[in-house]
Structures are given as C-alpha cells and as structure tokens.
Amino acid sequence: MLLHIPQVLSKQHVAEIRQQLQAAPWQAGAQTAGAQAAKVKHNLQLSQNLAIAQQLAQQVKEALLAHPLFVSAVLPKQLLLPLFNCYQHGGHFGNHVDGAIQYEALTRLPVRTDVSTTVFLSEPEDYEGGELVVEDTYGSHEVKLAAGDAIVYPASSLHRVEPVIEGQRFAAFLWSQSLVKDNSQRQLLFDLDMTIIRLRQQLQDSPDILALTNHYHNLLRQWAE
Missing domain, CATH: 2.60.120.620 (q2cbj1_9rhob like domain)
Structure with missing residues (x-):
C-alpha cells in the first residue's frame, strides 16, 4: 500500500x-x-x-x-x-x-x-x-x-x-x-475502515454499519499480533 x-x-x-x-x-x-x-x-x-x-x-x-x-x-x-x-x-x-x-x-x-x-x-x-x-x-x-x-x-x-x-x-x-504484519491484510483493513467511515457519513450508525464495524474488528482481532 x-x-x-x-x-x-x-x-x-x-x-x-x-x-x-x-x-x-x-x-x-x-x-x-x-x-x-x-x-x-x-x-x-x-x-x-x-x-x-x-x-x-x-x-x-x-x-x-x-x-x-x-x-x-x-x-x-x-x-x-x-x-x-x-x-x-x-x-x-x-x-x-x-x-x-x-x-x-x-x-x-x-x-x-x-x-x-x-x-x-x-x-x-x-x-x-x-x-x-x-x-x-x-x-x-x-x-x-x-x-x-x-x-x-x-x-x-x-x-x-x-x-x-x-x-x-x-x-x-x-x-x-x-499490529498486522501482512501488507495485503493491512490494505483490506484500511479499505474496509475507509468504507465504513464514508457509509457512516451517509447512514449514521445503521444496523448494516454496525455489522461492518463488527467484521472489521473481528478481522483485526484475528490478524493482529
């Protein structure tokens, strides 16, 4: 990245x-x-x-x-x-x-x-x-x-x-x-984070935004050292 x-x-x-x-x-x-x-x-x-x-x-x-x-x-x-x-x-x-x-x-x-x-x-x-x-x-x-x-x-x-x-x-x-050694995993997390931020500006904290945020943190929890 x-x-x-x-x-x-x-x-x-x-x-x-x-x-x-x-x-x-x-x-x-x-x-x-x-x-x-x-x-x-x-x-x-x-x-x-x-x-x-x-x-x-x-x-x-x-x-x-x-x-x-x-x-x-x-x-x-x-x-x-x-x-x-x-x-x-x-x-x-x-x-x-x-x-x-x-x-x-x-x-x-x-x-x-x-x-x-x-x-x-x-x-x-x-x-x-x-x-x-x-x-x-x-x-x-x-x-x-x-x-x-x-x-x-x-x-x-x-x-x-x-x-x-x-x-x-x-x-x-x-x-x-x-915290995340692999560059491709960091890229995926960054892209997901930026998507969540953009959608939150449009949709506030809707159930879908909360679900995406949950996915982000679960991936970070899985990949972080």
Whole structure:
C-alpha cells in the first residue's frame, strides 16, 4: 500500500523544524547505512544522539500518531523515532531495501520494519529532482509531496531518492512495526475502515454499519499480533 497522508505537520510547524535543521550539525548519511546501502547512499543525516534530533523526532512521531489516516493505514504497534536527512548538490540514494530489523535508539529493542514513512519538510518548488521512487508489482511510483505531507509504503519495497540538482530537500523518515504484519491484510483493513467511515457519513450508525464495524474488528482481532 502506497498512501499519501496530507498535512501531518502544519506549514508553521514545518517552518520551525526547518529553521532548527538549518542550524544543526549534519554528517554523511553513509555512516548510518549497512554495507550494501552505504555504497549507494549519498546524503546528509542528523545523528540520533543529538538532543535537537531527539526533540524534533518526538514532535514528528506525535504528529503522525495523532493523524487518523496514518493510524488506520499503518495500525502501528511500535514506531521508531524519526530520523532526518538532507539532499543537496546532487545528493541521492540509489535503489535499496530497508533492513528488516531496526533497533530503537534508546532501549535498543528490535523492531520489525513493516512500514516505511517519509514526511516531506521542503516544498516541491524548493528543489529540483529528489523524487522518492517506490517500486512495486504495479511499476515505479514517483513521490514529491508538499511540506508537511507524508507517504507510507511497505518497507519491503525497492526504493530510491533521485539526485537533487538544485536546492535542498529536507525530510523525516521512520519505520513502524504494525499490529498486522501482512501488507495485503493491512490494505483490506484500511479499505474496509475507509468504507465504513464514508457509509457512516451517509447512514449514521445503521444496523448494516454496525455489522461492518463488527467484521472489521473481528478481522483485526484475528490478524493482529
């Protein structure tokens, strides 16, 4: 499931985050990548050990968890703290797949990466290039969203960030372990949830709506870990 989550962060909040990111100390992103990804990772990244990185990460995490569309699509069980990157001067990240297991920064507990999320922190007109390209069974999908918007997609997807020719592309990114491991099951639950919401707007809490809601929760109860 590739899903656009609009307005995770307000424009004012994005501007405040950007101001702090501009003044932060950046390091080569390849330092935080595995052996294979490091060969194709050419960007800048904030160290998780920085107090400012942890503070901003918590803000982004809370904003995502407060967004009903994100919660419905991801069904998060565990969210890793977001990381921050910057692409400029031709920076890019070649085709790669995210590691299946990541470790929570503070507790070092393992988290299975079911869903990847990118929150865009630069407006599309602020930079040239820099599209996130996600490949799945239906082809390649280019993503370049408004600042404050997010995209979620299966962490198992092959993906890349195209070179940023001009300007700067700032983003936050993170991984989530879902209550429902299987992507197709999460997709079915999300579609059913969205259908229930639309029908409720038309029919209120009719017996049919209550029956569909019951089906949703029974499926979630069956599939959730």
